[in-house]
Amino acid sequence: ETGVTQSPTHLIKTRGQQVTLRCSSQSGHNTVSWYQQALGQGPQFIFQYYREEENGRGNFPPRFSGLQFPNYSSELNVNALELDDSALYLCASSMRLAGGFPYNEQFFGPGTRLTVL
Amino acid sequence: QKEVEQDPGPLSVPEGAIVSLNCTYSNSAFQYFMWYRQYSRKGPELLMYTYSSGNKEDGRFTAQVDKSSKYISLFIRDSQPSDSATYLCAMSNNYGQNFVFGPGTRLSVLP
Numbered sequence: 001e002t003g004v005t006q007s008p009t010h011l012i013k014t015r016g017q018q019v020t021l022r023c024s025s026q027s028g029h030n031t032v033s034w035y036q037q038a039l040g041q042g043p044q045f046i047f048q049y050y051r052e053e054e055n056g057r058g059n060f061p062p063r064f065s066g067l068q069f070p071n072y073s074s075e076l077n078v079n080a081l082e083l084d085d086s087a088l089y090l091c092a093s094s095m096r097l098a099g100g101f102p103y104n105e106q107f108f109g110p111g112t113r114l115t116v117l
Numbered sequence: 118q119k120e121v122e123q124d125p126g127p128l129s130v131p132e133g134a135i136v137s138l139n140c141t142y143s144n145s146a147f148q149y150f151m152w153y154r155q156y157s158r159k160g161p162e163l164l165m166y167t168y169s170s171g172n173k174e175d176g177r178f179t180a181q182v183d184k185s186s187k188y189i190s191l192f193i194r195d196s197q198p199s200d201s202a203t204y205l206c207a208m209s210n211n212y213g214q215n216f217v218f219g220p221g222t223r224l225s226v227l228p
Contacts, residue, residue, distance in 0.1 A: 033216075035216075042205050042219050042220045043218045044218070056215050090160050090161070108161045110160050
């Protein structure tokens with residue numbers, strides 16, 4: 001069984017640029033959630049994708065957008081980067097059953113550390 | 118007031134000590150309560166999950182939820198240096214669509 005992988009590991013961008021982060025979900029999982037974790041803070045929910053559709057969004061502006069592909073891998077895109085976007089971006093995958101159980105364990109990847117200069 | 122509060126520490130204990138980690142929350146709709154462990158430069162890994170109020174034990178770890186007080190705890194018995202990490206509580210009120218995390222408590226277990 002393959003775990004959650006993310007790429008790249010580290011990234012340095014300048015203010016105003018755009019960035020794309022990638023996540024491969026754990027084998028058999030159909031749901032991907034993205035989180036932003038600032039230094040010394042807990043992860044903050046950005047959004048979740050279930051079967052290629054956005055299935056919930058946290059308090060993040062529209063310049064944070066995402067995609068989920070038929071193989072359930074996912075991308076997080078951030079436009080017009082700001083200094084405060086510097087953080088660890090975490091992807092978590094889970095298996096949500098139709099009609100399903102109320103709780104689905106999320107498995108986290110190692111994260112992509114983004115630095116905005 | 119933040120939705121989930123957690124003492125950031127750092128908390129230092131000697132090896133073998135019992136560790137108590139706590140979170141308080143304000144949203145009474147939370148039903149699922151999780152504890153994650155995060156090592157430096159790694160993603161969080163799930164330690165325990167509890168539904169509604171009650172206790173749950175797994176090896177050296179015990180999770181307690183008191184919904185009436187909006188208070189959850191994680192106890193670590195016979196703590197080991199390998200337990201040194203940041204411990205995050207997280208909560209959700211539905212399918213795990215939106216986990217709300219606490220800021221984490223940094224724990225050091227000294228040999």
